[in-house]
Every structure is written in structure tokens, then in C-alpha cells.
Amino acid sequence: MMTIKKRVAVIGAGITLFRRRLKETGKELSYHASKMALDSAEMNLSEIESVVMGTAPDAFDGIHMKSENLLDGAGGTGRPYMRPFVGGGTGVFSPIAGWWHVASGLFDTCLVVAEEKMSPVQPHPQTAFRTIWDPFTTRPLHPNLVWIFALEMNRYMTVHNIPKEHIAEVAVKNKGNALDHPSAQLAAKITVEDVMNSETMVWPVQRLDISPPSDGAAALILASEEVAKKYTDSPVWIDGVGWSLDSSYWTNRDLYFPQYVAEAAKMAYKMAKIDDPPKEVSFAEPYDPFTYKELHHMEGLLLAKKGEAPKLTAEGVTQRDGKLPICPSGGLLGVGNPIAAAGLMKCCEAFWQLRNEAGKRQVDGAETGVCQAWGDLMQVGTVTVFRR
């Protein structure tokens, strides 16, 4: 096991608008988020010792090796710079990579940036996913990402006998929470009936169960304990990190439970010395590109027993003023889903919540927040525990 040399703090955060199409290039989006994060920490770029750029498949922006293209917008010029990549899990994995830059003692500061510009790919970002499948065992069926998720959703619903209405509550809550988020693309006051009556895409996935493509960027500033204290009296600590990948063969695992998230969560909780997650976690930001995924991931994060997350949601426990607020930001369903940037948006939310800077979104008495993302070939879990 490695020795953690330094405790790591978050001292700044920044985010752009999340929109279906933005005029800015990926570099320009990265700049806006990075600059906002630096300004919030009252830092200059010259005080940044290392940079981590998280960005998902090149096929979205349509620029191969896009992290190299994004370098100058992320403040990476002339600095140690790297791109960690675990597909959709990248947004929460990039602060993990930033964490090890600082925890190892190699650097005292690290700027973590995440960018996604999905609007260039035509006719739809789904096109970029056509070639992620094995060319012999899956691709001949012409799969679409939505129907793959629909298989998982149906398995989850059937194993636990979950009514679709309970799952629909997630969209109602998250789009409602996003009404208070200044970056939000999909904030709305909707009802369970609206979700149930929305177009069926691939049953049981309906239009309002899913978060559409977006452009955007987000950034965090990490610093070692000694350096953090020079900049702020209220650092937010990264006390636990974890990640895990399951088999990429769907046919060799049970889809009703995200074991990869559970493994990642156990790693992060152990590091953060959390023994009883539902009691010790004040709020969580699980990855919610689909309604059922928030519930699936709450269970993976061991915040609810298997099959109980829908019930907790229907009872209002996961509302912002409930006992265990889930996605107080509005999540991907409400704020939007520029893949890697959406994951890092969740970490920005944890920072603002734990600093009492979340405004109308503020959760009372927030002490510990957990963020999680998911992706790769739908089998990676990335988890970070933040504390005030």
C-alpha cells in the first residue's frame, strides 16, 4: 500500500454554463472554468504546479488526442500535464488523479479541469458510441447505448419489483433541484405523470428518464494542507478516493447491482474511515445520466440496501431537505450531461455545499459529501469522499 504523504484540500471551483451548443471551443470552455476556479481561490496560474485534464472520448469533439488540443485552455502549457481516462467515469476520476499528484508529495498544487463538447458530432453523439462494441459479439446487432441501458434497467426493476413511477421520481427531483443551479440546461418543474407520458425510446427508458448531450467545462483547484491554509480558512478535504472496473462482458455479470461502484466505494470509505455510510454521509452526488442509475448507484455506494433506493426516493428521503439528500445540484438530469464535465460538476457541488456556498441549493449541516461517476464500457465506478 502506498504511503499518503500529504492531506489534500480543494480550495477553488469553477464551471461554465451547460448547454446543447455553445459558441466557445473546448479550449475556450476549459479556460472559462479554470479561470473561475483560480479566481475563487484568489490564485494566479503561476501558482499552479501541475494540471490534470479529464475529457471523455475524442469522438465527441471530433479531435483525436483532444487533451493535447485543450492544453493551453486548461493552463497546461509548460507544466506537468496528464489526461486520465475512464470514459464516463472520467469526471470523478480526474480529481482522483489530481489527488495523487498532491498526496504523493510530488506537487503542492494541481488544477483539475474537465471538458466535453458533444455538439460537433453528427447526426447525434450516439454516433460516437457505435464503435465501442466488440465487432464480433455485439456490433452486428447494431446496438444503441440506450437499449443497452434499458436491458440493465429492466433487470434492476424486475429483480426488486420496482414500479416505474418510483424511478420517475428521480427526474422530478433532479430537474426541480436544478432550478437553483445557474449552469443548468434542463431545470424544470415536472411531475411523475410527465415522465410516464414521455416518449418511449427503448422500453423501459422514456425521454424524461435520460439526460441529453451537452457542451461544458468544470474545474477544481487542489492543494496540499500547508499550502491550502495560506489561501483559505475553509478548505474542503478529499479524504477518500476509490475506483474499480468490472468485466466488460455484460454476459458475465449480474446487471441488477453495480458491483464496480461498491468496490470503488469500499476503497474510498476505508481511506476516509467511514464505517456506516448512510449515517456518516450528509449528501451524495451519484452519477445520474438515467433516472434508474441514480438509484442503482445509491445502492452501489452502500447508501441504501439493494432494491431500497426507489422506496427512499418515493418517501422523500433523498430530497434536498430530506435525511439523505441525493444530487442537490440537480445532477446530470437537471444541470446537464457534458460527460467528463458533468462528473466534475458533482465535485464542484460538494465543494460549494461543504463551504456553505451553495446558495438556494444549500443542504443543512453538510459535513461529508460523496461524488461518484460511472462509464467506460458501463463497468467502471469512480468515487471521491469530501469533508469540510
Place this chain on the structure above:
Amino acid sequence: MSFDKNTNPLKLHHLVGDMEADYIYTPGVAGDKFFKALRDDEKFLATHCESCNHTYMPPRMYCERCFSKLDKWVEAESTGVVDTYSLAHEDRDGEKLAEPVIVAFIRIDKTDGGIIHQLGGVDHESVKIGMKVKAVLKDKSKRTGGLNDIDHFAPA
């Protein structure tokens, strides 16, 4: 493992596939202004960072050195100096070209940056690093708001 010497993958059991995807690229805030000024007004616009005393060509809306937001636009020249060049005897697919193409990096006057483009009006025997060149734009009716609105650079 089969390490048979086989240079023709079609001899193996196979599927033919592709990774097709189409894109609509937009040039961004700084790029939009640069390409429109070139197309409509035949002007080379640059951005200037006062703290670094650095003029960006092509222009950017931020300084990558100090991260200042750049909103000071300056008009550069359409002239410059050949910083380096190469002679392409083959195209990108390896096909022999009838005449070598001169590809050059031109440092644009009054800026700290430059543009990579082709040289024309000079033969490959007499092209030299350090020679002064000038942008030759396409006819206005043929411009699209892209890099090839510059037809080539020619000796000034």
C-alpha cells in the same frame, strides 16, 4: 498464437467495418472574429496580452502564459517572414506529386505567432528561410471563412 507470416488481413476470417462519424466544427469566440475579418475585410486580426507583451496569431481569447482574458484586438499585417519550410514530394497518401509543394511556417509581422501555409510564386530552388512573404487571398466570391481563404503566401 499464430505468428504465420501474412501481410494480407483479408486472407483471415474477417469483418469489414468503419468508424464513421460526421462533425460540425465551430471556430470559437476568437476564431469566429479572426476568420470573418479575413473573409470580409482582408484583415489579419491578433490579440495582445499587455502583462506578457505577447501578440497572439492566430488570436486567442485568453493568454496561455498568464491566463488574462484578452479583449485587446490589434490589426496585424498580411506580411511575414519564412521561419522554416519543407518540400513535399508526396501527398499525404504517399502518392508522388507532379511538382513539390512548398509548405512554410510564416511568422506574421507585428505578432509573436504565425501561420502554416503553402508558398507560391517562388520555385523550390530559390525559396529561403528568412525571405519576406505576403498573403495572397482568394477572390472574395470564393472565400468561405476558413484558412484556405488565403490561397498562398508569395514573395513580398
